[in-house]
Amino acid sequence: MHFLKLILRNTLRHKLRTSLTVLGLVVAILAFGLLRTVVDAWYAGAEGASSARLVTRNAISLVFPLPINYQERIRRIQGITAISHASWFGGVYVTPKNFFPQFAVDAKTYFSLYPEYLIPPADMKAFLTDRKGCVIGRKLANTYGFKIGDTIPLRGTIYPGAWSFTVRAIYDGAEAGTDTSQFFFHWDYLNETMKKAVARRTDWIGVYVIEISDPDRAAEISTEVDAMFRNSLAETLTETEKAFQLGFVSMTEAIVVAIRIVSFLVIFIILAVMANTMAMTARERIAEYATLKALGFGPYFLAGLIYGESLAIALAGGVLGILLTFPVADRFSEQVGTLFPVFGVSLETIYMQAAAAIAVGITAAILPAFRAARVPIVEGLRSIG
Amino acid sequence: MENLPKPIVQIRQVTKSYHRGEQWVPVLTNISFDIISGEFIALMGPSGSGKSTLLNLIAGIDKPDSGSLKVNGIDIATLSEADLADWRAANVGFIFQFYNLMPVLTAFENVELPLLLTRLSRGERRERVELALSMVGLTDRVEHYPSELSGGQQQRVAIARAFITDPVILVADEPTGDLDRASANEILAMLERLNSEMGKTIIMVTHDPHAAKSAHLIRHLEKGELDVTN
Numbered sequence: 001m002h003f004l005k006l007i008l009r010n011t012l013r014h015k016l017r018t019s020l021t022v023l024g025l026v027v028a029i030l031a032f033g034l035l036r037t038v039v040d041a042w043y044a045g046a047e048g049a050s051s052a053r054l055v056t057r058n059a060i061s062l063v064f065p066l067p068i069n070y071q072e073r074i075r076r077i078q079g080i081t082a083i084s085h086a087s088w089f090g091g092v093y094v095t096p097k098n099f100f101p102q103f104a105v106d107a108k109t110y111f112s113l114y115p116e117y118l119i120p121p122a123d124m125k126a127f128l129t130d131r132k133g134c135v136i137g138r139k140l141a142n143t144y145g146f147k148i149g150d151t152i153p154l155r156g157t158i159y160p161g162a163w164s165f166t167v168r169a170i171y172d173g174a175e176a177g178t179d180t181s182q183f184f185f186h187w188d189y190l191n192e193t194m195k196k197a198v199a200r201r202t203d204w205i206g207v208y209v210i211e212i213s214d215p216d217r218a219a220e221i222s223t224e225v226d227a228m229f230r231n232s233l234a235e236t237l238t239e240t241e242k243a244f245q246l247g248f249v250s251m252t253e254a255i256v257v258a259i260r261i262v263s264f265l266v267i268f269i270i271l272a273v274m275a276n277t278m279a280m281t282a283r284e285r286i287a288e289y290a291t292l293k294a295l296g297f298g299p300y301f302l303a304g305l306i307y308g309e310s311l312a313i314a315l316a317g318g319v320l321g322i323l324l325t326f327p328v329a330d331r332f333s334e335q336v337g338t339l340f341p342v343f344g345v346s347l348e349t350i351y352m353q354a355a356a357a358i359a360v361g362i363t364a365a366i367l368p369a370f371r372a373a374r375v376p377i378v379e380g381l382r383s384i385g
Numbered sequence: 386m387e388n389l390p391k392p393i394v395q396i397r398q399v400t401k402s403y404h405r406g407e408q409w410v411p412v413l414t415n416i417s418f419d420i421i422s423g424e425f426i427a428l429m430g431p432s433g434s435g436k437s438t439l440l441n442l443i444a445g446i447d448k449p450d451s452g453s454l455k456v457n458g459i460d461i462a463t464l465s466e467a468d469l470a471d472w473r474a475a476n477v478g479f480i481f482q483f484y485n486l487m488p489v490l491t492a493f494e495n496v497e498l499p500l501l502l503t504r505l506s507r508g509e510r511r512e513r514v515e516l517a518l519s520m521v522g523l524t525d526r527v528e529h530y531p532s533e534l535s536g537g538q539q540q541r542v543a544i545a546r547a548f549i550t551d552p553v554i555l556v557a558d559e560p561t562g563d564l565d566r567a568s569a570n571e572i573l574a575m576l577e578r579l580n581s582e583m584g585k586t587i588i589m590v591t592h593d594p595h596a597a598k599s600a601h602l603i604r605h606l607e608k609g610e611l612d613v614t615n
Contacts, residue, residue: 002494002501009489291485294446295546296474296502298467377446381481 003301007308014281018313021277025317025360026324028270029353033325034332035263036349042256044342046245048177051215053113055244056208056225059235065204066234068191073228074208079221081213084109087187087206091154091163093144099339100140102154103206104187111135111184113211116174123148123169131189133168137180139341141170152183159190161197181341210238267356274364278310282368289372290380299373303365306372310365311358318357322350392419393553393586394443399452401438401609412438414609416452420554425580425587427600434606436590437558443588444556445473457553474502478547478585480576482559484539486531486546492518492538493527496545503550517545521575537568544575548585555579557589561596573599 011018040047056074058064065087075083089102107128111117119127119135127133136146146152146167154163165185173180187205195202212221222238229236239247249256282289289302325345333343401413412435420426420443428436441447442454445461454462456476464472479485486495496517500510518524521541531539540560547555557576561569577599579585589600597603605612 002497005494006487006489013489287485288487291479291481291487292498293470294444294473294477294479295499296470298470378441381446381485 003304003308007305007312010281010285010305011309011312017277017281021274021313022317022320024270024273025314025357026321028266029318029321029357030324030328031266032263032356033322033345033349033353034329035259035266036352037325037329037343037345038340039256039259039263040346040349041340041343042249042252043246044177044179044340046242046249048116048175048179048342049241049245050116051218051240051242052212053241054210054212054218054222054225054238055241056210056236056238057206057244059226059237062207064234065206066208066236068203068205070229070234070236071205071208074210074225077221077224077228079212079214079217080210082109082113082211083208084113085187085205085208086110086184087190087204088158089154089156089183089185089190090158091156093152093154098144100143100181100183101341102183102185104190105184107184107186107188110209113209116178117171118174119169119171127168130166130168131186132165134165134183134185135169135171136167136184137182137341138170138172139180140183141167143181146170159194159201161193163193176344177342179341207244209241267360271360271363274310274314274360275367277313278306278364278368281309282306282372286372286375286380287383290375290377290383293375293377294381302372303369306369307362307365310368311361314357314361314364318354318361321357322353325349325353390421390423393422393424393457394420394588395453395455396420396439396443397453397455399439399442399449399454401435401442401447401449412609413442413449416609416611418604418611420586420588422586423580423584424602425577425600426589426602426604427597428588428590428604428606429592429594429597430606430612432592433608435609436606439606440556440558440588440590443554444477444479445469474499475550476553478550478552478555480540480543480547480555480557480560482562484531484536484543484563486539486542488531491528491530492523492534492542495531495542496549499546499550513549514545517549518542521545535568536564537571540564540568540572541575544572544579548579548583553586555585555587557587559591560589561591561593569593569596 056066058066071083071085074080084106087104089104091102092098093100111119111124127135134152140146148167148170150167152165152167154165156163171180191202212218218240225238226236292302329343329345333340336343396419397417399413399416400411402409402411416439428439430436438447442449443456449462452462453460459472461469461472487498490498493514496514497510500513505513518527521544523538523541523545526534526538531542534542560576561572564572573596576587576589580587589596591597
């Protein structure tokens with residue numbers, strides 16, 4: 001009890017210094033948590049991918065389409081239970097900064113492949129019967145205030161022209177990690193429009209989404225699909241949905257690596273600040289430590305005092321930093337809109353923040369505790385007055 | 386022979402030197418003398434004569450290079466650091482020139498500090514601390530922090546802390562060196578009472594001849610050796 005009292009009072013001895021150190025820790029732990037959450041958001045698509053879904057795209061590049069007639073040939077491969085397709089639309093809503101993903105999909109088959117998109121049956125029916133209807137995610141709806149019945153105008157970039165869609169359904173995510181920032185509409189509508197405008201661009205799709213009965217056969221089925229179209233006009237590349245998503249992440253891997261490095265640098269910097277604070281504190285109290293030693297207190301007691309103080313400061317900063325991460329992450333998510341479809345502070349991030357705070361507390365105290373424990377009493381007493 | 390007073394401290398051929406730069410500077414050379422139980426002895430001498438070093442050796446916070454130093458029959462020069470810490474806690478009460486109180490602890494808590502190393506209960510500790518503080522006349526300053534006390538009051542707290550564990554010896558290094566004359570006299574009177582009424586053996590280092598007069602015996606050191614001419 002006296003030990004804890006001594007730690008607490010020593011911690012509060014230089015209120016300004018302690019407050020500034022805690023503030024530094026709060027900022028560092030908060031920044032660390034936010035940066036880790038950004039990295040998590042980067043991988044959110046891959047994390048939410050199903051192991052029972054494969055994606056087939058053009059082997060040359062994702063920007064090249066595939067013919068629609070591949071669909072029936074792929075469907076015949078044993079082990080495939082369902083197939084649908086999606087095409088990146090890339091339209092602009094009012095201004096280019098209002099980015100959200102838009103896909104032209106095979107409306108009848110696409111959503112059965114994604115049970116994590118929860119759509120009320122009546123709304124789904126309304127969507128299926130409206131050629132110019134669209135389905136949007138809850139986050140997208142909330143971001144721009146879209147409601148069922150609203151008209152969403154898009155300016156086509158890949159598919160030029162002014163497009164207009166009516167919101168017929170809003171889907172929710174079955175899990176917290178489900179992306180609800182997407183916009184889906186009828187591929188039939190796109191295809192028919194293109195048939196009138198640019199005939200050579202009809203009957204092409206972006207990617208096929210394939211559902212397989214046994215995820216263990218993913219590699220085998222992928223090989224079989226790609227073999228089917230080898231030496232054709234549009235060779236295919238089939239991979240798991242997760243690998244497909246990770247392919248996107250790898251395009252920006254340098255950024256992810258940079259964010260990771262910065263997140264650890266932030267912790268390293270606060271460690272240096274904290275170590276300096278503890279060294280300064282211990283140096284100032286060397287005569288007190290010598291007195292305690294003279295009275296019979298052992299080196300472990302002194303080391304305990306320093307470790308206790310360092311951990312108390314680190315934990316205060318850590319707890320405040322973790323608590324602040326949630327509102328700041330929410331605000332950040334609002335600001336970036338649908339750029340990060342899934343942006344939430346994960347439990348793993350919280351554990352890492354806590355571990356970082358504790359590690360800083362322990363590491364910062366190592367040298368001062370060692371010095372205090374080792375200081376000769378006579379030398380320590382001489383430092384007074 | 387049986388009626389001879391018993392020495393509580395026996396110092397034999399003790400030498401001590403310090404490393405300064407590349408040189409070893411001798412501080413104490415072949416010091417030998419006894420301190421009788423219940424004695425109040427003052428160690429005097431000019432700066433650098435080795436009186437504080439000798440006090441540190443007797444108190445077990447430093448070790449001699451050679452020789453033996455027995456306190457209450459135990460050769461403390463042979464004890465390990467951990468054993469020496471335990472020995473100090475049980476046998477030595479310290480009074481420093483600058484009081485060396487813990488600034489974050491109250492007068493009560495400062496006096497209680499050495500008792501935390503004993504097996505006494507909280508109630509027993511409280512009882513002892515209250516008694517000690519009343520003996521030094523500070524019952525009304527129990528909850529005050531050192532910064533709220535005068536120099537003389539702080540030294541009284543330090544004296545209460547020194548005798549709270551009922552140690553074998555009390556060592557005082559310039560206990561009046563930081564005090565005005567009136568406060569110094571109070572402290573010296575208190576030390577005399579501890580010696581005469583409680584029978585405490587007190588070894589005091591001082592520059593001040595006035596303070597030294599409180600002691601029964603004065604030992605002079607000169608360049609690391611006992612000055613036998615005084």
